[in-house]
Amino acid sequence: MFVQNTHIIRRQIAGLLHEVADPEIPVVSIVDLGMVLDIRPENGHWRIDLAPTYSGCPAIDVIPFLVKARLEEAGLTDTHIEMEISPPWSTDWISEEGNEKLHAYGIAPPNGKASDQEYEGKPRSCPQCGSTETEMISRYGATPCKASYKCLSCLEPFEYFKCF
Ligand SMILES: [Zn+2]
Structure with missing residues (x-):
């Protein structure tokens, strides 16, 4: 991975994440909800840290799969999705x-x-x-x-x- 491409790829990933809708409320993306914490290269792959929203919403388990699928569709296969539970997500992040x-x-x-x-x-x-x-x-x-x-x-x- 070339350093000069990092910025471009990060923007590409951010754009794709904008297209991943919340399974519960399809008009808002996971970016709108403030679920995307970080996008960074790590050990030869792209790591994406997501904050799970409200616990008890079953849709939350689906989101890493939706993200992975959207990125793979765009040809980004070397990704790693991590769910960060601390600090807990807040509606303030929307x-x-x-x-x-x-x-x-x-x-x-x-x-x-x-x-x-x-x-x-x-x-x-x-x-x-x-x-x-x-x-x-x-x-x-x-x-x-x-x-x-x-x-x-x-x-x-x-x-x-x-x-x-
Ligand atoms: Zn009214």
């Missing part, structure tokens, strides 16, 4: 673009920083109509990382991605 995509998809993004929250926070507004009048229906939605809410204005149910 990018601004990721939060916007969640909102557009109808999921209220985490509202505020996890460290500032008393608990899991509550949605800033209904992703459907923008009303701030919302009510929690259940602490757990389709997955443990989300809560079920109802908008008191348009009456549509929606999910809130909890801060943690």
Whole structure:
């Protein structure tokens, strides 16, 4: 591996990772979610460190395979995917673009920083109509990382991605 190619390959890998969608929420990529920690050459291969998101979401086991498959498709076979559990992933790592995509998809993004929250926070507004009048229906939605809410204005149910 030539040193001068390192920068180009890293950018190529980063671009490909942008195309790997979260299995749970297909509109956001693993990059949007802040799961990609590092991309670096190591012992003749490319090492990619990923942070698993919420534990208890079964999709998480699939992500290293999806990443490997996407890279192999592009001809990058000498890769090594490592899941780094420490420090634990936080919703604070979701990018601004990721939060916007969640909102557009109808999921209220985490509202505020996890460290500032008393608990899991509550949605800033209904992703459907923008009303701030919302009510929690259940602490757990389709997955443990989300809560079920109802908008008191348009009456549509929606999910809130909890801060943690
Ligand atoms: Zn609404």
